[in-house]
Amino acid sequence: MQGVTINKESDARGSFCPGPLMELIRQVKAAQVGDVIAVISSDEGSKKDIPAWIEKAKQEFLGMEPFEGSTRFICRKIK
Template identity: 65%
Template sequence: MPELTDITIDKEIDARGSFCPGPLMELIRGMKALPVGGVLAVLSSDPGSAKDIPAWIQKARHEYLGAFPEQGYTRFVVRKAH
């Protein structure tokens, strides 16, 4: 996995305080608006996102760049593959 400092994020969505499936739905909506090759980050404080978001990224066949823990939330980063 790359380091967060090595990744250029094109769009960031703050879904902190939103509960399942909110952060995942925000990710899906954001991906639709992003061009192929674009990088999206979703900030989530929901513990369920640690399972839901990577599973959806794999199923949708995008590139999972990682989950980066912050103070009280996690930044999930994905590159749109198609």
């Protein structure tokens, strides 16, 4: 994603749901407010689960993008 600096990124490829989501939750909890966090997932279920959790947790969903045959999900910790 252009113009966005990712502060923390986790590679959860090969992990099945809820693994990638749990990794994102762990990263968000450890992050500072304002940090941009990304998780890379090869699990198709993440395309629904991760954006839904980000919205529910009241964080900022910056988007998802293809990444080496998987998907990178990017969010900003806002609280």
